[in-house]
Amino acid sequence: GQSLEQPSEVTAVEGAIVQINCTYQTSGFYGLSWYQQHDGGAPTFLSYNGLDGLEETGRFSSFLSRSDSYGYLLLQELQMKDSASYFCAVRGATNKLIFGTGTLLAVQP
Amino acid sequence: ETGVTQTPRHLVMGMTNKKSLKCEQHLGHNAMYWYKQSAKKPLELMFVYSLEERVENNSVPSRFSPECPNSSHLFLHLHTLQPEDSALYLCASSQSRMQSYEQYFGPGTRLTVT
Numbered sequence: 001g002q003s004l005e006q007p008s009e010v011t012a013v014e015g016a017i018v019q020i021n022c023t024y025q026t027s028g029f030y031g032l033s034w035y036q037q038h039d040g041g042a043p044t045f046l047s048y049n050g051l052d053g054l055e056e057t058g059r060f061s062s063f064l065s066r067s068d069s070y071g072y073l074l075l076q077e078l079q080m081k082d083s084a085s086y087f088c089a090v091r092g093a094t095n096k097l098i099f100g101t102g103t104l105l106a107v108q109p
Numbered sequence: 110e111t112g113v114t115q116t117p118r119h120l121v122m123g124m125t126n127k128k129s130l131k132c133e134q135h136l137g138h139n140a141m142y143w144y145k146q147s148a149k150k151p152l153e154l155m156f157v158y159s160l161e162e163r164v165e166n167n168s169v170p171s172r173f174s175p176e177c178p179n180s181s182h183l184f185l186h187l188h189t190l191q192p193e194d195s196a197l198y199l200c201a202s203s204q205s206r207m208q209s210y211e212q213y214f215g216p217g218t219r220l221t222v223t
Contacts (some may be wrong), residue, residue, distance in 0.1 A: 004151070033210045042113075042199065042214040043152070050210070087152070091210045096165065099152040 002026045004088055004100035006012045010105045012078055020073045020086050020103045028093030032064050037102070038084045046073070046086075075105075081108045111135055113215035115200050121221045124190055130218045132183040132200030138213070139216045140206045143175060146197040146217070158183060159206040190222045 004024045012018040022032065031050035037045040047055050049064035049071060061074040075082055085102040092098050113134045124126050134141065143155040157165035158177040172194075174186040183200055197219050201212040 016145075031210055042216045043123045043201075043212075045211050045213065048210045089152075094165065095206050095209045096154055096157070096167075097209050097212065098154075101149070 002090075002092070002098055004090060005099065006086075006088055006100045006103045008101070009104045009106070011108060013108050014078055016078050017074065018078060018105065020075075020088075022071045022073075022088035022100055022107070024069050024071075024088070024090050024100075026090045026092045026098060028042060028075050029066070029069075030091040030095070032062070033089045033091065033097065034060075034062050034073045035087045035089060035099075036084050037087065041084075043087065048091075078107050080107050080109070112139055113200060113213050115198075115215035115218050117218060119215065119219045119221075121223060122187070124192070127186070127188040129187065130185040130198055130200075130220075132185075134181055134183075134200075134202040134213070134215075136202060136213060138202035138204050139180055140203045140209065141177060141180070142201040142203075142209075143183065143185055144199040144201065144211065146199055152199065152218065155185075157206065157209075161194055164206065168204075187220075190220075192222050195220055195222045196202055205221075 025079040033048045034046040035100045047062040059076045064071040087102045089097045141158045145153045156175045176184040197217045199217045200215040203212045
C-alpha cells in the first residue's frame, strides 16, 4: 500500500521555529513536495526535494532522506500568517502526486 | 485573470441533477488535474490530463466525467451524484506531467449534494 504520515496538529508561538515531519511508504518515489493551505483557500506550492538534503527558500526549508523515507518542513521566525495546514506529497510512480492528510499549524501570539 | 480559476465556487445539487465544474488555467501549462478534498482525508487525485489526453483515471465512479477540450480548460461533468460526493473539488495545473511536483491550484468548488 501507499501511505504518508504527518502529525495532525502542531502549535507554536510567534517567532519560534517549528518542524513538521513526514514519513512515507509508496510504490515508486521521485521526490517530496510541500504545500500550504489556508482555511478556505487553495493549496500553494512551497518546496520540492528531488534529492537528499536541505532546500532553503526564505524562512522555509525542506529536508529529505530517501534512505529513511523521511522528510520535514522547517518554518523559522514564525508569523501569525503561517497558521495553515501543511501537506507533504510524494511524487510517485507515473508522476502522480500522493498527498498526506496534512498538519494543522496554529501559531499563537 | 491570472493563475487557475474555477467556477462555480459553490454548488448545491440534488442527486438527480446534472451540472458541470469548469477550470481554466492562464499559466501556459500542459498538464491539468482534478482532485477531491474531503474533511479529514488527504487530497484524492481523480483525473490527470497531459496535452489534452487523459492519462490517469484514479478509479473514479462513472458519475464523474472529465473533459479537456484544450490545454487551458478542464471540465468535470457531474450526474446522479451521491451525498458522499459532497466535498471541495480542486483543479490544478503543472508545466508538464513530469513536473507534477509543482502544481498550481484553483480556489476550488464547494459541492453539496442533497
